Amino acid sequence: MKLLKLAVLATVLGGAATAETPGVTDSTITLGAVLPMSGPASIPGLGSAAGSRVAIEEVNAKGGINGRKVQMLIEDDGYVPSRAYQGLVKLMDDGIFALVGTSGAASLVAMLPLIDEKELPTMVTTSVSRAAVEPLRPYVYMVGADYEDMFYAQIKYISEHDKPEGPYAVIRQDDDYGALVEAGVMMAVEKLGLPSVPPVRFKRGQKDFAAEILRLRTQKIGALAVGGVIAETPAVMKELAKLRMNIPTANPHTGAIGMTLRLAAPFGMTYYAADYVTPIDSDGAKTFRELSAQFLSEEETKSLNRFSLAAYLGTKAVLAAAEMCGDDLTQACVSAKLKTIDNLDSGGLSAPLDFTNDKNTAARSVQVFAVNPMEGTVVPVTDFVSYR
């Protein structure tokens, strides 16, 4: 009888806990995402949304999380931080269990105070940002290697494979992202004892680099790291081609997305890029492409890119943590279970996911690619390697 009473009490308390958990009903779990879904910055937003949807539909096809179907609400911030904040408030009003899309770095920092206040389980995948994990929060997790590591990996590969004779240079935009690119290159220069020239900074949004590249040519550089976002890589390639500077260049992960390849193709230059997820057209992403074909509309499939893979992995991890919580589906439980995720199979999309480290960050291993825009190929030239 006593046991029966305890069981009834536990059921009532368990039911009450679930009823009070935002975004959870008896039949559904609602995830939220604030992403740039419109305007010029929509490439990562649309890609991330599609990636998260694949993870959600994959789980739903298997019966959901302990019988609950998963759904997702998206707010468009247009890459404007104040709108990201408003969007997150809207999602919280509507009731979300966890946040699986956090837009750009500036939008993320605008949302962080609110995330802190509500201790909302959050998975950062769109834009890797130190602010998310420094200081460490038990409810904020991230998928992705530091930009420093991505550039360190490429400079190391170039120094071992291409062995350029001239000094190493970096041209980077003047923001937090650019500072990390420069730090990665300088880390490689120091650790590997490579010659270098002073870094060149440019105002974000600059699209013409004729003067900068001409100056670097006079310095007889042997290799160049390009710390731009998307259009900067083809713009630099154009200048290098014009000046016949056939030197190896290191680029951000966006150097390997379709749009950058199409823009860079006319200049006849090959280059390197690095990422913590495998190229979306590679064999490693075959299973993901098959799942996408199964679950996404034709319109959504067109928006798939490397951001989709990162968002897929992040959402998959959140859903795996929710599964682990079983009937105790609370935000605190999911945050705690995420911390225990170690060696979660990424299906070859990245290194296995491990959040047990001191940065709450998985997929920190980096793969270097050889990019040939003329042939439209992105070929991994290294395995996923951790530099931490």
Place this chain on the structure above:
Amino acid sequence: MRTGHAVETYPRLLALTTNPVTWAWVAVLLIGLVALPWVVSGHLLVVSTSILIAAVGVVGLNVLTGTTGLISLGQSGFLAIGGYACGLLIKEVGLPAEAAIPLAGLITGTLSLLIGIPSLRLKGLYLAITTLAASLIITHIILYAEPLTGGPFGLRIPDVSFVGLRISDPVGMYFTALIVAVLVALFVNNLMRARSGRAWIALRDHDIAAKSMGINLVSYKLLAFFVSSSIVGLSGALMAMQLRFITSDVFGLFLSIEALAMLLVGGVGSVAGAILGAAFIVLLPEIARNLLEVFGWSGDGSSTHVFEIRAVLTGVIIIVMLRIEPDGLIGLWRKVKRYWLQWPLPI
């Protein structure tokens, strides 16, 4: 019913309004604004706070661009100065928010004189480009002054209280913004009726004629720069307090364009128009969202087009609005009022 308007004494001419009905409506509006946090959702409360913050900034811009006729695209730079000044005064100096917010405004106003003095000989598009360049310089300085501003890694603003209202609490932040917005609206409305306001209008309409009447163009232009930028600085301080974490990206160039759009849509030269324009532009995405939801298009991510359609719809509404009523929302309001007062006679 009042059908005409005549005043016989100077004090009545300088009064904010001579019509008791107007005061009654203002009281109703204020009661509505005070009651708002208890009747709207959390999201709409945050949107309302954003409207108030934007309204403060646009009222400030209106002093320079609408009243004095000096076009400025430097809004984002002045907002950034106000935001960072407020953040640093709270975080590094340890000042209370009650002192940090007005001081942030004064610092912005003082620094704006550095741009105002060399810009005295410029007007029209030349001044617009100068102020735009100034805002680029400001964000550049913020980015490179890393030891002070946090540079590219931003500045976190501690949770503080303003007259007992916690800024981390959406209701507290709303009332903070409401108090500042009401004070700014009263201040600027009074200023418009004083010598300075009339001088600004005179130099906007014909600067040579204004000079011949004894108005010191240099002083009044600089005063306009100072007052306008100080108010914009207050708006920047409120923005920083609402977000509680700022980087130079928060104060992007887009804000300057958006502020001008608010001014044009609301009606250039009017405080009420500036407030209406701010409310309209901030609410536009919500209006577009609701319009699309009527047609069954929601933001559940199942369609990648819905967000683009929403963004395009926002632009279309602005164009249609300006096409229908070039004098902005305040022009529309005046027409409606005139129609009501003169009915059944034609306006």
